[in-house]
Amino acid sequence: MDAFPDIVAAIDRKLDLLAAHSLTRRLRVADSACAPRQLVDGRSMLAFCSNDYLGLAAHPVVIEALREGASRYGAGSGASHLVSGHSRAHALLEGRLADWLTPHIENARALYLCTGYMANLAILTALGADADSMIFSEALNHASLIDGARLAKAGVTVYPHGDVAALEQQLQQSTAGTKIVVTDSVFSMDGDLAPLPALLALCERHGAWLVVDDAHGFGVLGQNGRGALEHFGLRSPNLVYMGTLGKAAGVGGAFIAAHASVIELLVQRSRPYIYTTAAPPALAHALQASLDIIGGTEGAQRRAHLAALxxxxxxxxxxxxxxxAASxxxxxxxxxxxxxxxLRAAASLHQQGLWVPAIRPPTVAPGTARLRVTLSAAHTFDEVALLAQALNQLERATA
Known part of the structure; x- marks a missing residue:
């Protein structure tokens, strides 16, 4: 019993250190649906911080599809996919996503998982399961890719952000039996795009997999919203694609699309897929409505409006x-x-009813703390003008 206060004190010292460096995070509680206008901690806010890029999270058609899915399939799945939790809703969604990616991946098959974080762990721990493997990781990759590489048995080397020449040199020098290049498509804290055509050409030349995390591209990039591969017009059996379904698609979960053999390996060997309860099938059912919107006329209109914003x-x-940033x-x-x-800038905006988060290390490099503004097709031009005016005035006031 005497040791207990010492254990807590050790944790408190770590928390105090975070506070001393202005690195403490805090939770805010949203009392309404994800939308530009939200009730947050009991206060009305204009939000520029969600990843609901097409404004589908509160779309009435998607909400109705979720209700219908819950009525048909119930509230939960009850088990992992390989036990009894794989519903017809999951299978239909996977089939449709595979069809969407077929123009870009030979013999494509798709797999639906609970989160994008889990999907990236699944990919890298399965492909990099042998010590004779090497993962070549982009310097600005998302934490889930970094953690997936750490959990894999493969070796890991990092190449500088967007530096195709440096990656080529690393691939040339590598004697690994399996080479895996992994990158975000749209970098979540900078908004820029990876040079995917050049990366894919390198991977094909060196017999490497190219793992693309398209969390912030799926639904937004490409003529039909099918993501970065459509945007760049890429096609290759070397591609392993991860798209999230809780951002532009507005619901939840993520999927992996790759050659059918890769997906079968994940089904058989990927611990993050095998050893977790399947996502509620109602989500998969609702996502069919999201895909209808993304791939249709309304989706095209929303993407055009977003670009105009x-x-x-x-x-x-x-x-x-x-x-x-150049984005x-x-x-x-x-x-x-x-x-x-x-932090002071974010707090000042918050006082004005504008919700824009301050992003600090370790999410970004020291000395590059920033306001991360994210726009949604649900925003209006007037709302964006209001934000721009507030930012201009705030910068002048803090000079």
Whole structure:
């Protein structure tokens, strides 16, 4: 009993250290549906922080499909996919996603998982299960890719952000039996795109897999919203594709699309897939409605509106000290620098009813703390103009 206070004190010292470096995070409680206008901690806010890029999270058609799915399949799945939790809703969704990716991946098959984090762990621990494997990881990859590489038995080497020449040198020098290049498509804190055509050409030349995390591209990029592979017009059996379904698709979960043999390996060997309860089938049912919207006329209109909002924000900002990152996507980071300054800026916006998060290390590099503005097709031009005006005034006021 005497040791217990010492254990707690050790944790408290770690928490105090985070606070001293302005790295403490806090939870805010949303009392309403994900949308630009939200009730947060009991207060009305205009949110520029969700990844609901097409505004489908509160779309009435998707909500009705979720209700219908729950009525048909119940509230939960009851077991893992390989026991009894794999419903017809899961199978239909996987078949449709495989069809969507067939133009880009030979003999494509898809697998639905509970989260994108889990999907990335599944891919890298299965493909990199042998010590004779090497993972070549992009420097700015998402934490889930980093953790997946750590959990794999493969060796890991990191190549600089967007540096195709450095990656080529690493691949040339590698004697690994299995080579796995892994990258985000749209980098979540910068909003820029990976040079996927050049990366794929390297992978084909060196007999490597190219694992693409398209969390922030699926639904938004490409003429039909089918993601980064459609955007760049890529096709190869070397591709292993991960798309999340809780961002632009507005619901939840994620999927992996790859050659059928790769997917079968994941079914047989991937611990994150085998040893977890399947996501509620109602979600998979609702996602069919999301795909209908994404691939149809309404989806095209929403993507066009989103692109216009991005252009409107960029044209309205008049920043002198802060730096708007070079991004053509819905992710529009404003780099401020110090943790304290970023926190103060976010707090000032919050006082004005604008919800824009401050992003600090370790999510971004030290000295690059930022406001991460994310736009949604559900935003209006007037709302974006209001944000731009607030940011311009705030930067001048803090000079």
């Amino acid at each position: 991005v252009a409107r924000l960029q044209g309205a900002l008049r920043l002198e000290r802060w730096q708007l 053509s996507t819905a992710i529009q980071p404003i780099i401020i620098g110090s943790n304290d300054d970023a």
